[in-house]
Amino acid sequence: MDRYNHREVEKKWQSKWDSEKIFEASENSAQEKYYVLEMFPYPSGKIHMGHVRNYTMGDVVARYKRAKGFNVLHPMGWDAFGMPAENAAMQNNIHPATWTYQNIDNMRAQLKLLGLSIDWSREIATCDPKYYAHEQKLFLDFYRNGLVSRKNSKVNWDPVDNTVLANEQVIDGKGWRSGAEVEIRELTQWFLNITEYAEDLIEKLNTLDNWPDKVKTMQNHWIGKSTGLQFQFEVTKTPFESDVFQSVEVFTTRPDTLFGASFVAVAADHPIAKELEKTNKEVTDFIKECRSKGTTLAEIEKAEKIGYNTGIKVKHPFIKNKELDVFIANFVLMEYGTGAIFGCPAHDQRDLDFARKYNLDVTPVVLPNESSEAEFEILDEAYTGEGKIFNSDFLNGKTIEEAKEIVANKMSSMKVNGLQQGEKKITYRLRDWGVSRQRYWGCPIPIIHCDDCGVVEVPEKDLPVKLPDDVDFDKPGNPLERHKTWKNVQCPSCNKDARRETDTFDTFVDSSWYFARFCSPHANQPVEEEAINYWLPVDQYIGGVEHAILHLLYSRFFTRAMKDTNHVTLEEPFSGLFTQGMVTHETYKDSDGNWIFPEEVIFEDNKALHIKTKKPITIGPIESMSKSKKNIIDPQSIVNTFGADTARWFILSDTPPERDIQWTDKGVEASSRFIQRVWKIINDGIAHISEKNTPAPESFHEQAIKTLKITHKAIKDVTDALENLRFNRAIAHIYELSNQIQSVLYNKKSFDNNELYVNRELLETYCKLFAPMAPHIAEECWMLLGHDNLLSATSWPIFINEYIEEDNDLIIIQVNGKKRGETLIPRNATQSEVESIAMQIENVQKAINSDIRKIIYVPKRILNIVL
RNA sequence: GCGGACGUGGUGGAAUAGGUAGACACAAGAGACUUAAAAUCUCUCGGAGGUUACUCCGUGCCGGUUCGAGUCCGGCCGUCCGCACCA
Numbered sequence: 023m024d025r026y027n028h029r030e031v032e033k034k035w036q037s038k039w040d041s042e043k044i045f046e047a048s049e050n051s052a053q054e055k056y057y058v059l060e061m062f063p064y065p066s067g068k069i070h071m072g073h074v075r076n077y078t079m080g081d082v083v084a085r086y087k088r089a090k091g092f093n094v095l096h097p098m099g100w101d102a103f104g105m106p107a108e109n110a111a112m113q114n115n116i117h118p119a120t121w122t123y124q125n126i127d128n129m130r131a132q133l134k135l136l137g138l139s140i141d142w143s144r145e146i147a148t149c150d151p152k153y154y155a156h157e158q159k160l161f162l163d164f165y166r167n168g169l170v171s172r173k174n175s176k177v178n179w180d181p182v183d184n185t186v187l188a189n190e191q192v193i194d195g196k197g198w199r200s201g202a203e204v205e206i207r208e209l210t211q212w213f214l215n216i217t218e219y220a221e222d223l224i225e226k227l228n229t230l231d232n233w234p235d236k237v238k239t240m241q242n243h244w245i246g247k248s249t250g251l252q253f254q255f256e257v258t259k260t261p262f263e264s265d266v267f268q269s270v271e272v273f274t275t276r277p278d279t280l281f282g283a284s285f286v287a288v289a290a291d292h293p294i295a296k297e298l299e300k301t302n303k304e305v306t307d308f309i310k311e312c313r314s315k316g317t318t319l320a321e322i323e324k325a326e327k328i329g330y331n332t333g334i335k336v337k338h339p340f341i342k343n344k345e346l347d348v349f350i351a352n353f354v355l356m357e358y359g360t361g362a363i364f365g366c367p368a369h370d371q372r373d374l375d376f377a378r379k380y381n382l383d384v385t386p387v388v389l390p391n392e393s394s395e396a397e398f399e400i401l402d403e404a405y406t407g408e409g410k411i412f413n414s415d416f417l418n419g420k421t422i423e424e425a426k427e428i429v430a431n432k433m434s435s436m437k438v439n440g441l442q443q444g445e446k447k448i449t450y451r452l453r454d455w456g457v458s459r460q461r462y463w464g465c466p467i468p469i470i471h472c473d474d475c476g477v478v479e480v481p482e483k484d485l486p487v488k489l490p491d492d493v494d495f496d497k498p499g500n501p502l503e504r505h506k507t508w509k510n511v512q513c514p515s516c517n518k519d520a521r522r523e524t525d526t527f528d529t530f531v532d533s534s535w536y537f538a539r540f541c542s543p544h545a546n547q548p549v550e551e552e553a554i555n556y557w558l559p560v561d562q563y564i565g566g567v568e569h570a571i572l573h574l575l576y577s578r579f580f581t582r583a584m585k586d587t588n589h590v591t592l593e594e595p596f597s598g599l600f601t602q603g604m605v606t607h608e609t610y611k612d613s614d615g616n617w618i619f620p621e622e623v624i625f626e627d628n629k630a631l632h633i634k635t636k637k638p639i640t641i642g643p644i645e646s647m648s649k650s651k652k653n654i655i656d657p658q659s660i661v662n663t664f665g666a667d668t669a670r671w672f673i674l675s676d677t678p679p680e681r682d683i684q685w686t687d688k689g690v691e692a693s694s695r696f697i698q699r700v701w702k703i704i705n706d707g708i709a710h711i712s713e714k715n716t717p718a719p720e721s722f723h724e725q726a727i728k729t730l731k732i733t734h735k736a737i738k739d740v741t742d743a744l745e746n747l748r749f750n751r752a753i754a755h756i757y758e759l760s761n762q763i764q765s766v767l768y769n770k771k772s773f774d775n776n777e778l779y780v781n782r783e784l785l786e787t788y789c790k791l792f793a794p795m796a797p798h799i800a801e802e803c804w805m806l807l808g809h810d811n812l813l814s815a816t817s818w819p820i821f822i823n824e825y826i827e828e829d830n831d832l833i834i835i836q837v838n839g840k841k842r843g844e845t846l847i848p849r850n851a852t853q854s855e856v857e858s859i860a861m862q863i864e865n866v867q868k869a870i871n872s873d874i875r876k877i878i879y880v881p882k883r884i885l886n887i888v889l
Numbered sequence: 890g891c892g893g894a895c896g897u898g899g900u901g902g903a904a905u906a907g908g909u910a911g912a913c914a915c916a917a918g919a920g921a922c923u924u925a926a927a928a929u930c931u932c933u934c935g936g937a938g939g940u941u942a943c944u945c946c947g948u949g950c951c952g953g954u955u956c957g958a959g960u961c962c963g964g965c966c967g968u969c970c971g972c973a974c975c976a
Contacts, residue, residue, distance in 0.1 A: 235894095236893060236894070236970085236971085239892070239893060239971085240970095240972080243891090243892065244971095244972080246972095248976085250976080274976060276976075287976095351974095353974045353976095355974075358976075359976065362976095364976085371974090372976080449975080449976095450975095567970085567971090570971080675901090675913095675914075676901045676902060677901060677902075678902080681902095682969095683901090684901075686900095686915080689901085689915070692915065698928085699929095742905080750902075750903090751912095751913085753913080753914090754902085754903070754913040754914075755912095757913050757914065758912075758913065768930095832909085834908075834909050836908085836909090836956085836957075838956075838957085839908090839955095839957040841909055844909070865942090865943080878908095883909090884908045884909085884957085886908080886956055
């Protein structure tokens with residue numbers, strides 16, 4: 023027997039799979055479909071271990087489902103637009119397109135080395151005009167259906183680089199490249215109206231049974247529905263000469279606490295604040311102060327609540343002659359509700375902090391159920407629990423819920439300045455999705471701005487709006503903006519000189535519909551009806567939990583928007599979702615505190631040393647692999663050294679797929695040894711199996727049935743594990759089976775026909791069971807067993823119940839819940855038979871030292887004698 | 890602060906419906922083979938006691954439900970993740 027040569031074998035089968043095109047999918051309505059998709063990668067240049075884990079899991083599912091007889095769609099593409107390409111252009115003077123396509127070529131080659139069962143004929147790259155042309159078409163359809171809007175929005179502006187920065191490019195309030203203080207500027211930007219679907223996006227979470235609860239909870243929280251009352255405070259005193267701002271509109275979820283109101287506060291960028299700013303320098307300074315705080319999360323958390331008393335007074339709706347001061351306050355957000363609140367310090371911590379600082383009234387109006395009015399007082403902590411309303415006139419004695427209703431009803435029939443004073447309102451935390459990016463390497467927004475006609479759509483015959491190739495990155499700012507000719511066009515409606523929109527799409531737009539494009543990747547329209555009706559929804563989507571909110575929510579939005587614009591007929595794009603854990607590794611530092619790559623570390627006498635300098639290395643905590651900490655292992659070098667099967671095997675072993683997995687050399691070596699062991703088992707085994715196509719014997723003797731039981735039990739165990747994506751357990755069962763096969767093969771020198779037959783079935787089943795995880799060696803072994811067809815195109819084994827059920831049940835005998843013995847009983851034994859056997863066991867007898875009170879018998883499991 | 894998840898040997902983890910805790914693997918140790926090493930094979934491997942049969946303890950801590958709890962309930966402690974002034 024030759025040592026297993028992964029280099030030759032893996033290459034051989036990969037090209038065979040390729041040339042036979044066995045992973046190419048086509049619609050076949052006679053066959054049940056299965057669409058398995060892993061989140062497509064950003065083409066950074068090299069694959070990392072996270073990719074290996076993600077794509078291996080998806081591949082196991084794809085191969086398993088294919089063997090189960092499904093028509094499987096398992097495509098791959100590239101999330102190819104985005105900033106790193108522009109950064110590379112600036113740093114290395116390489117065109118973003120060149121850089122991106124080089125990276126794609128490189129990563130495609132690396133992925134192919136893993137032996138993934140991907141239909142490469144459907145490959146797409148989002149930076150390809152053939153892809154983004156359809157994205158532009160979708161956008162125009164959304165636009166015509168009122169799903170797009172233009173609004174002002176704040177951006178991080180770098181005044182030195184003259185560019186807009188993403189949040190992650192702002193470090194401590196300064197631009198990451200220029201180091202300049204970042205300004206908040208308002209720009210007119212494009213938005214997709216995701217809030218239109220807020221209710222449905224929450225509602226339909228209930229239907230996603232095969233999504234992790236965690237993700238559903240996160241989305242629910244993100245959308246943040248709250249039900250409350252929106253109402254007007256009538257202004258009684260104002261510094262403005264004109265009669266603007268006759269009322270202040272607020273939103274509250276606690277109208278029941280209105281009698282405890284002691285102030286009104288508006289956001290720093292509320293229209294009232296902006297109006298005051300025009301004439302009052304104090305206000306200007308105060309607003310500036312509000313904005314300067316809170317660039318980092320920690321600062322926001324600690325930020326003291328501050329306010330500015332505007333001198334405006336409003337009338338309490340229910341308390342005669344009571345007026346409330348209107349403040350501008352830093353803790354009120356313009357983006358939420360109406361940008362204005364009333365403060366009830368007794369029952370809201372923020373309001374309490376504010377009230378204590380400015381010596382405002384703190385009137386409790388909710389009495390906890392156990393407290394008495396005389397004793398209850400608010401000190402440093404607001405009371406937000408249950409209770410009965412008091413100090414509140416007509417609300418006294420009501421529950422919180424009753425009081426909310428009463429206040430809402432009352433206000434709906436009251437008037438302020440001729441308008442209804444208040445009404446119930448549902449507010450969402452979710453904001454519309456700003457999709458404008460002031461960058462080059464993204465999908466152009468197909469809009470033209472005309473001085474006369476305003477915003478004009480690019481006619482569909484002119485799509486796609488392609489990015490110009492001749493751009494330079496030697497100056498900061500958006501290259502599209504300063505391109506000599508690109509933005510100059512004629513207005514499609516009046517033919518006058520007009521300007522192209524120079525913003526491009528957020529890359530989340532690209533990834534919000536790629537799963538649909540995979541169904542008909544070469545179609546002349548965004549999606550083809552027949553294809554999407556057949557393939558969608560994605561049956562199993564697999565990716566990192568970091569996309570739990572944005573990407574998945576945007577995709578759910580896009581699917582709804584595509585439905586409303588007649589592109590698809592479904593609402594939920596992903597019926598099953600799985601979020602995998604990360605890949606971690608030990609970290610290493612030298613004595614100077616520099617991070618050290620794992621391959622630079624050697625271990626001698628349990629001490630870590632630098633491979634060249636032999637200086638000691640400190641082993642740091644185990645953290646998720648990252649370039650900055652250098653605790654990365656290059657998949658390519660693992661594949662070169664050990665082969666793809668070993669890498670796949672290791673990444674699936676031991677750790678449950680949703681948890682973080684620790685990469686260790688020892689683990690990889692063990693996986694590699696196992697691959698060699700498989701090779702040995704099959705090579706040893708072929709001497710003890712029947713010829714291929716030998717007819718089954720008419721009956722099996724006891725020894726043969728034992729082997730059949732091993733075979734069929736393993737089928738059941740591995741199948742169950744794979745159905746539930748418990749890859750680690752599937753692998754444990756394969757190990758178990760390996761041990762059993764060795765005991766079958768090595769404990770005997772010669773076998774009769776009966777045994778030779780079942781031994782072949784055992785080995786063939788073995789190959790089929792580990793094939794999804796280690797497909798290359800499985801093919802090689804399959805060939806060795808005499809087959810000339812591809813194992814990857816062979817069906818999954820089916821277990822026979824007869825061989826799963828044991829003739830005897832192992833019953834545990836307990837006395838008072840403690841194990842005192844065990845016994846094998848025939849399957850259909852009665853309780854009294856089991857009891858009499860149990861009573862004969864010496865340890866059981868010893869333990870029974872008083873009268874038996876009762877006996878509990880659980881068939882097939884346990885007999886508990888209670889004293 | 891709010892929400893969620895998790896806590897089992899030296900390590901990763903298993904235990905599907907409340908019914909043998911520790912499957913499977915890694916590491917470690919002992920042995921066989923070998924001139925030697927690697928590879929391979931055999932055995933041991935939660936703790937304490939006992940010559941064995943076996944006994945007691947043990948799934949973060951405290952309590953509860955149950956004939957029986959790693960699993961269910963209540964309260965703590967710890968770790969991780971998400972959100973974070975959302976009115």
